[in-house]
Amino acid sequence: MSSTHPIKDLIVRLLGEALDTVAPDTPVSLDIERPKNATHGDFSCNVAMQLARPLKKNPRELAQHILNELPASPLVARTEIAGAGFINFHLAPAAWHGIVPRIRAEGAAYGRGDAGQGQRVLVEFVSANPTGPLHVGHGRQAALGDALCNLFATQGWAVHREFYYNDAGVQIATLATSVQARAKGLKPGDAGWPEAAYNGEYIGDIATDFLAGKTVRADDREVTASGNADDLDALREFAVAYLRHEQDLDLKAFAVKFDHFYLESSLYTSGRVEATVNTLVANGKTYEHDGALWLRTTDYGDDKDRVMKKSDGGYTYFVPDVAYHIAKWERGYTRAINIQGTDHHGTIARVRAGLQAVGLGIAEGYPDYLLHTMVRVMRGGEEVKISKRAGSYVTLRDLIEWTSKDAVRFFLLSRKPDTEYVFDVDLALAKNNDNPVYYVQYAHARICRVFEEWGGQPASLADASLAPLTAPHELALMQRLAEYPEVIATAAQELSPHLVVHYLTTLAGDFHAWYNAEKFLVDDPATRLARLALAEACRITIVNGLALLGVSAPETM
């Protein structure tokens, strides 16, 4: 992977020239890293250790050879050989100054790369069936999915956000009978209330609107209630549209937009499910047993073969799933990423097996999955488990209303997806540095406040000399800013938006430390302008990073 770090690129170039002489015929990967220990310099390289074995030479001697051939650069203050054969680079402060005008010139584009080269990627997330409001787990998916899409967009991918749902299956039938029961005056617990039913208060709301003959509109549908509680089909259609609209409001409150809503039922009406089954049968990947049709998923690494067509004639859920992913592939998305809870991990092997078995040349390992664990909510030291509207779970909208869209987004993205997350409502509301969102947003607001106090035009900083920026806090901040492009490239590649959150809190920490140590609006004009230029670069980077997470950057707090 080529470096996306502006200063690393320089080191790589210098070392590359030296290696052309020292080891012209030995391939080696030039990994430049930032040592944890500051006394080891700004960058270090382990090539000498890598080359020691193939060249049969002492790594420290090799390092010396490389240094002898290293072209001089005014930005490199000195080099040294350390430890087992590390080559350490200590840079001049001027090496870091270049990052400031670069960020100011690139603005919102700072950090972008072109690794994606315009390729299409489809990210599927949330994909909640219309049976109730979105819960906090969907919130985690929405935050992850949207951030991931933003990250991919910065890396030059053509991103498509998709929401897949089922408007027909067993769950929807249960929804219809639940609403019907409410429409006929029954309540959960009454004699005659269906055994399998949704019991949240929202079911009553749907029944009320249905009886009132209201009209609801959601993504691709608009339904007017017939008001006839004996018409189960009408009840179903109305309930689905109502809850899709409800979820649209949840998503709007969370500022997540989808490009497309894909219906599972369309896979049946278009014949895609049937065609998929026929292909699998024709390819000899299936067999009949106990009156059912089985797919040999074990040929592709699954634990056991899976039933595709039940003895009652219906398909199991993974068949339309396979058909859906074939459609994704045929729609031109050679890369697809699905975001789901870890409780669905069992389906991965069988969907992938199905995609291989159809023999359409779909890449192995298609699609990618990003799995996340559950979210628990704590408030006042106690776990919150229910909400008024949904009854049995905390909704995403509850969480947003208790705190804020920004806090929910930031918090849900702050941990690796595969670790359980405990959402602390009280912390999200705290207006102090314990609250990481506040901490980052506050850094931005502080910079804005300084500029307001200064009263000049940011554009007038373009020609400012950065030579006065030599204090440790200033160097640390510039080094941090230079890392940003690499951080977001890695975050995209590793499907790890949490890296952006960690970066931003660290960057904010560097900024606050500098702010506490130095006054920006000093009398000396050269120092003042240099510091303002750096502060502006910092502000731009914070804005860019927060934008990826879908978190706002307020100018005042």
Added chain:
RNA sequence: CUGCCCGUAGCUCAACUGGAUAGAGCACCAGCCUUCUAAGCUGGGGGUUACAGGUUCGAUUCCUGUCGGGCAGGCCA
């Protein structure tokens, strides 16, 4: 019982994907607190990276096993 994921300071989490003395924030302790935004600032203690082996110059990272936790294992989705 089997598969996948996880196990790092008292707590919540990092560690640039194999680098040098494992880092932050809470909490704790000690000082400070007349400032562009204030709800604080500066420093300090704290670790056998669950455990035992293995791979190599070098392991939190890769491999094997053990222990502990989560999620799955349906002709449910």
